[in-house]
Amino acid sequence: MSPVTVVTGGSRGIGAATVRQLARAGHDIVFCYRRDTEAAAAVLHDIHTAGVRGHAVQADTTDPEQVDHLFTTAAELGDITGLVNNAGVTSPVGPLVDLTLTDLRRVIDVNLVGYILCAQQAARRMGAGAAIVNISSAAATLGSPGEYIHYAAVKAATDTLTIGLAKELGPRKIRVNTVSPGTIWTDIHAVSGVPDRPARIAERVPLGRAGEADEIAAAVVWLLSDAASYTTGATLRVAGGL
Template identity: 50%
Template sequence: METSEVTGALIITGASRGIGAATARLAATQGYRICVNYLNDAAAAEAVVTDIENNGGQAIAVQADTSRSSEIDKLFRAVDTELGTLAGLVNNVGILGPQCRVDQLDEERLHRILTTNVAGYFLCAKQAVLRMSTAHGGRGGAIVNVSSAASRLGSPGEYVDYAASKGAVDTFTRGLALEVAAEGIRVNAVRPGFIYTDIHASGGDPQRVARLAAGLPMRRGGQPQEVAQAIVWLLSERASYVTGSFIDLAGGR
């Protein structure tokens, strides 16, 4: 597969599977030099890199825990050294715990989810802004945050803590977009829902999408590739006048 003119380096957090992996593969066809960030599954991350390289693209896999600032620093330094000028960031990492009510939550779970899903997004965006903002000598770029339809729906009886973390991502997206709009950086978000990914298994309900699909307006769950299309569009110059905006991908829900 031929790629278009190289547009710069793109970091995608949590890119070894699901939406992140689909975005990495698609963005590579648009000429981005891809950093496939992962936490534990090196083999899956390297498989994404191999797919990209086999299709004529350039990619590296970098292990880093994006809930820790020191690991985030390491991630961005690796991209500086191996891929060059940063053009974009996709904040994609997201975790949840087993389905439960708020009155069953514990402190450790709340800290873990909010640190990964919220603080990690802030800290990765900080490093991206320091590199891309014209106020810091950068050439501009784009940030896409992966939120969730849960931020609108609340996920009662299942993942209210996860939904709240994504609500924070929505507010962060809007605030950062306004903060850096005059510095050559666009910041937008996608809000997927009911997508066939492995995250549902970590919540103890691997068949959740199939179970709920018939109740959705479109009567089906979504695929990671459908979310990736929206993310890559928001990164691209085709969305050059779009910032502080949200694309909902939840089958009409």
């Protein structure tokens, strides 16, 4: 039986790269997306081209009923063996004093509440040998002053979620880990109002460049694989040295 993996936010960026790499590794995949049906169709096409089964589900991960539907769809392919909690948002870059309550709540809802709702569904449905990977950020330890401290704080909560859930699910032989990317070339920076941010950050990165989505995806694929069978509660930092 092929592994069955759920990926949230799988139509673009790190999520899409992860879906494609998992498909090539033999995973059947159900991924969700919010709005971009064209991008989702392109990713789904690549899943099928890889010779595995897949579904694209339009869903908001902050809505418990839609999350339940996402996992129910995945369960139709077989026992769920993996979850990649990836769906995330930022807000306009700027000092904390300028942060609006609307942006604050949106970042918390998508990046933390959504992760927890998906983790709950996974924990209810998974058995021994399954694994969860939460996508965090190097911002969790860097703080992101002058940019998005609130986002960094939520990603620190993601790291805590990983530690606690790894201990809670460990006796059931379910592993939980985090991948913590640095600044990556994706379109999420356009949403924050600084589309060229990866280029600006490059001079501060010890490796001298921003990262690529495929480099993060590779870390996720490893953590979901049997090669990482003794790895749980860990944060794998893929941040170029930051």
